[in-house]
Amino acid sequence: MTQPKHAAELEALIRKAMEDGVVTSAEYETIIFKADEDGVITPTERALLSKFQDMLDDKTVRRVP
Numbered sequence: 001m002t003q004p005k006h007a008a009e010l011e012a013l014i015r016k017a018m019e020d021g022v023v024t025s026a027e028y029e030t031i032i033f034k035a036d037e038d039g040v041i042t043p044t045e046r047a048l049l050s051k052f053q054d055m056l057d058d059k060t061v062r063r064v065p
Contacts, residue, residue, distance in 0.1 A: 007044040
């Protein structure tokens with residue numbers, strides 16, 4: 001089974017933040033919007049968001065204005 005389109009797009013956004021080491025407020029909002037764009041947060045999207053939040057919490061990815 002392939003990932004839903006939204007999950008793949010969400011993963012790409014999060015991967016970019018990981019590579020950059022930072023996420024701007026606009027990028028953060030885009031990530032949140034993308035996760036809820038279709039009105040359903042799938043288990044895959046939920047796992048991606050959880051991992052992203054962990055990276056923000058441990059400062060692997062820093063949030064900047």
